[in-house]
Amino acid sequence: MPELAEVEFYRKQWNTGVGERIEKVHVHAQKRIFRTTDALLLADHLSGKILRTSHAHGKQMLFGFSGGVWIGLHLGMSGKLFSTVNNYRPAKHDHLVLFNRNTILAFEDPRQFGAVRLHLGEKHPDWWTSLPPQLLDDNFDINYVREALHRRARSALKAILLDQRFFPGIGNWMADEILWRAGLHPSTRGGKLTDTESLSLYFFSKQVSRDALDVISTNWGTPPLHWLFSHRWKDGGICPKSGKPLVRETIGGRTTCYSPTVQPLL
DNA sequence: CAACCTGTTCGCCA
DNA sequence: ATGGCGAACAGGTT
Incomplete structure (x- = not known):
């Protein structure tokens, strides 16, 4: 589903996790959304971190965590983000789930055309800063x-x-x-x-x-x-x-x- | 059962 | 060398 506005809608679904510490990470490491990323390494880096910021740019999303950890997400054709209670049991297509104290943040994607990437560093990743102007930017003239x-x-x-x-x-x-x-x-x-x-x-x-x-x-x-x-x-x-x-x-x-x-x- | 799908990338061809 | 096109990806829905 996701285009500009749907991506922004899904980005906000993870706002419940801002300021929360990640106590546990669940991944389906063999799934195609991790085709350019080591899922286990990603899970390892996210554990114990705190979600600080999130941004959407076109169909791309970037989530910033404490300790200089960044996650880039693309929803592909069938990806969704949602948040729910902490005793949630991840379902078949919940390929990345972050468990906080009271809630979870999930990325589900049945068709797996979406993608996850990991960036480590104090600054935004290069692929993010080099994106073209957003349609509602003044630069898009x-x-x-x-x-x-x-x-x-x-x-x-x-x-x-x-x-x-x-x-x-x-x-x-x-x-x-x-x-x-x-x-x-x-x-x-x-x-x-x-x-x-x-x-x-x-x-x-x-x-x-x-x-x-x-x-x-x-x-x-x-x-x-x-x-x-x-x-x-x-x-x-x-x-x-x-x-x-x-x-x-x-x-x-x-x-x-x-x-x-x-x-x-x- | 077959066709279709709000996305992207790859290989082939002009 | 560029650029367009169809196929492929994987599963759900109609």
């Missing part, structure tokens, strides 16, 4: 979007929006929502956009990010019916703008939903 469109001039807009090097946090549903609001066909090549259309892509990228965070990141509310989101997975879904049927096809390697009359191909 119209010139930045124009540059992205220029660099991927021959790619479909859908593929460009999904490129985490340029649009960190955008996933499948947000990309479709942005293009629909901007009135741009997902197959349009990046290099074809006029200045006005580039501005529209920029504007709605920020707007959809804000809207998604407003609705999802705190209480995981239901998105309103006037968003494409509410119609895009239903067979026979109707476009809330045109009243005509939505279309689904594979664009940029992903199932894409759009409204042909609202989003003409350039």
Whole structure:
């Protein structure tokens, strides 16, 4: 599930553990989320540490612990973070569970496309500090979007929006929502956009990010019916703008939903 | 049973 | 050399 706002929602689920000492660590060391990390080493470093900080950046998360221990998490396709009572018995897909005095913090991920990494040091890891600007940063401006469109001039807009090097946090549903609001066909090549259309892509990228965070990141509310989101997975879904049927096809390697009359191909 | 999935990376090919 | 595309990853859901 997780895109920008869902990642932020899950990040907060571990807030109950801030300031708490980790008394025990449970890992499924052989699982794929540990493919780039030694799970037992990670568990060893986390034991006895105190969770201090957490951040989300696009789909990436970073948790900072006492003693210069950092954990990077990516939720992949099916990852979730949650917190519950301390006598919880870890389930089949709870691959990383931190036990505090009264609560536990868990990372569950059935499909294991997510990832965990360990960093030791006083500063944030390099991979974190070198991430591209967040969509709601001032640095993510119209010139930045124009540059992205220029660099991927021959790619479909859908593929460009999904490129985490340029649009960190955008996933499948947000990309479709942005293009629909901007009135741009997902197959349009990046290099074809006029200045006005580039501005529209920029504007709605920020707007959809804000809207998604407003609705999802705190209480995981239901998105309103006037968003494409509410119609895009239903067979026979109707476009809330045109009243005509939505279309689904594979664009940029992903199932894409759009409204042909609202989003003409350039 | 088969198809599909809110993500990323790899190898192949142009 | 770059860049796009399909496959692969692994399990759940429809």
